[in-house]
Amino acid sequence: MSLRRPSAPMAPAFMVSAPGKVIVFGEHSVVYGKAAIAAAIALRSYLHVTTLSKSKHTVSLRFPDIDLTHTWDIDNLPWAAFHHPDKKKSYYSLVTELDNDLLAALQPHIDEVSPDRPEEIRKVHRSSATAFLYLFLSLGSPRFPGCLYTLRSTIPISAGLGSSASISVCLAASLLLQLRTLSGPHPDQPSEEARIQIERINRWAFVSEMCIHGNPSGVDNTVACQGKAVVFQRTDYSKPPSVRPLWDFPELPLLLVDTKQAKSTAHEVAKVGKLNKTHPKLVGTILDAMHNVTEAASELIEDKSFDPKEEESLRKVGELMTINHGLLNSLGVSHPRLERVRELVDHEGIGWTKLTGAGGGGCSITLLKPDVPKEKLATLESRFEAEGYQKFGTTLGGDGVGVLWPAVLKNGLDEDDEGGMEIDVDLFLNAKGTEGVEQLVGVHGDGGEREGWKFWRVESE
Numbered sequence: 001m002s003l004r005r006p007s008a009p010m011a012p013a014f015m016v017s018a019p020g021k022v023i024v025f026g027e028h029s030v031v032y033g034k035a036a037i038a039a040a041i042a043l044r045s046y047l048h049v050t051t052l053s054k055s056k057h058t059v060s061l062r063f064p065d066i067d068l069t070h071t072w073d074i075d076n077l078p079w080a081a082f083h084h085p086d087k088k089k090s091y092y093s094l095v096t097e098l099d100n101d102l103l104a105a106l107q108p109h110i111d112e113v114s115p116d117r118p119e120e121i122r123k124v125h126r127s128s129a130t131a132f133l134y135l136f137l138s139l140g141s142p143r144f145p146g147c148l149y150t151l152r153s154t155i156p157i158s159a160g161l162g163s164s165a166s167i168s169v170c171l172a173a174s175l176l177l178q179l180r181t182l183s184g185p186h187p188d189q190p191s192e193e194a195r196i197q198i199e200r201i202n203r204w205a206f207v208s209e210m211c212i213h214g215n216p217s218g219v220d221n222t223v224a225c226q227g228k229a230v231v232f233q234r235t236d237y238s239k240p241p242s243v244r245p246l247w248d249f250p251e252l253p254l255l256l257v258d259t260k261q262a263k264s265t266a267h268e269v270a271k272v273g274k275l276n277k278t279h280p281k282l283v284g285t286i287l288d289a290m291h292n293v294t295e296a297a298s299e300l301i302e303d304k305s306f307d308p309k310e311e312e313s314l315r316k317v318g319e320l321m322t323i324n325h326g327l328l329n330s331l332g333v334s335h336p337r338l339e340r341v342r343e344l345v346d347h348e349g350i351g352w353t354k355l356t357g358a359g360g361g362g363c364s365i366t367l368l369k370p371d372v373p374k375e376k377l378a379t380l381e382s383r384f385e386a387e388g389y390q391k392f393g394t395t396l397g398g399d400g401v402g403v404l405w406p407a408v409l410k411n412g413l414d415e416d417d418e419g420g421m422e423i424d425v426d427l428f429l430n431a432k433g434t435e436g437v438e439q440l441v442g443v444h445g446d447g448g449e450r451e452g453w454k455f456w457r458v459e460s461e
């Protein structure tokens with residue numbers, strides 16, 4: 001091991017971003033090795049990283065969405081436990097289980113986070129802090145420079161839209177970039193090289209997901225890493241999953257509705273686990289049926305004759321969504337607020353609805369029939385509003401993890417003449433709401449991509 005301290009000048013502030021996702025088919029069954037179809041959405045997390053001067057050897061998290069601020073002294077962290085020869089991991093290791101000894105070594109440093117807050121808030125803080133520290137100690141070293149990690153997300157938390165996976169990808173990507181273990185992203189990067197970088201980030205994002213929700217399948221972090229839409233399956237947890245991109249994922253007319261009933265993915269996944277233990281044969285049959293639904297859907301969507309503007313094509317996919325929702329409901333992961341969305345949509349007769357993500361609240365997706373009368377949609381939307389639902393307009397199949405290095409953007413302002421506007425922590429923290437974040441640093445400007453943000457592109461077949 002080299003004892004030389006890095007003599008490079010202080011790294012500039014930079015940003016990373018990753019999208020949320022919707023699961024179109026196969027949530028929960030995907031945890032049991034069945035196939036799922038998931039797509040990236042336009043809502044995203046943004047992580048800003050500032051390197052501190054050499055005199056400050058601390059690492060700080062500022063996660064205002066969950067009201068978390070905490071600073072650790074880097075020298076006091078349990079490096080010996082993480083760097084023990086039996087435990088030490090490399091940036092390219094495939095870690096498929098959390099190590100209980102390492103979690104125990106982290107515990108005192110997690111316990112010091114937000115000691116005076118109510119237990120339900122501490123739980124959320126502990127999840128995010130554990131995810132960060134587990135990655136920081138696995139990948140970093142006591143010589144790591146002092147840093148400030150500031151995170152803001154436009155994805156509603158615990159709504160089934162992959163907020164945890166999105167922040168996991170941001171954390172993994174930022175640490176791997178700081179360690180200079182990733183090449184690119186750059187525009188002429190060969191597709192295979194880009195794929196390796198994404199795979200590297202995804203492995204560590206999965207570790208962070210394990211810290212946040214216990215027994216993840218890895219579908220959420222995979223979509224957050226590579227964007228677009230994929231058919232995902234993980235039959236053997238000791239190996240990387242099979243991920244098949246759906247290059248021509250159709251522009252499905254989807255309505256995304258948040259029940260505003262927060263849920264915990266860990267809780268819903270554990271609930272299904274318990275049901276499976278009690279009724280293994282029955283639950284096994286339901287999980288197999290879910291797999292068949294996903295397979296049937298991917299065949300339909302990939303068929304050349306599929307036309308997302310035509311009622312017959314949509315009806316077939318819609319029926320599969322209805323079946324998938326029924327199966328999820330039979331596993332006990334729906335919620336009266338989700339059933340109410342279905343009831344309202346069915347009453348107007350304008351589409352097919354299923355829950356998306358872990359259920360137990362969270363979001364639903366409705367595939368709309370073509371040419372739905374405007375009045376019907378308006379009636380539905382006003383009902384949603386009256387009953388406290390939130391409707392999202394979003395596009396599916398956007399970009400995966402992106403990098404803005406350094407944190408400088410062209411915003412159509414005077415600064416553009418001098419190379420662009422430097423995004424510092426205060427600007428980022430002061431952006432108003434999710435719209436302000438999008439306006440200030442969003443990967444998309446008014447139309448298309450914004451200059452500055454770069455993506456690893458694993459392009460078409």
Ligand SMILES: Nc1ncnc2c1ncn2[C@@H]1O[C@H](COP(=O)(O)OP(=O)(O)OP(=O)(O)O)[C@@H](O)[C@H]1O
Nearest residue numbers: 065127128153158159160161162163164265357358
């Ligand atoms: N913006 C954020 N800032 C800090 N932590 C976050 C943020 N978004 C998510 N998290 C972390 O992720 C947890 C939510 O993860 P959870 O898996 O329950 O929901 P989700 O990822 O939104 O839904 P799903 O997994 O069903 O798609 C939070 O408790 C918190 O620890």
Ligand SMILES: C[C@@](O)(CCO)CC(=O)[O-]
Nearest residue numbers: 027028216217218357358
């Ligand atoms: C419920 C689940 O299938 C999807 C959560 O978005 C859990 C997972 O795949 O990790």
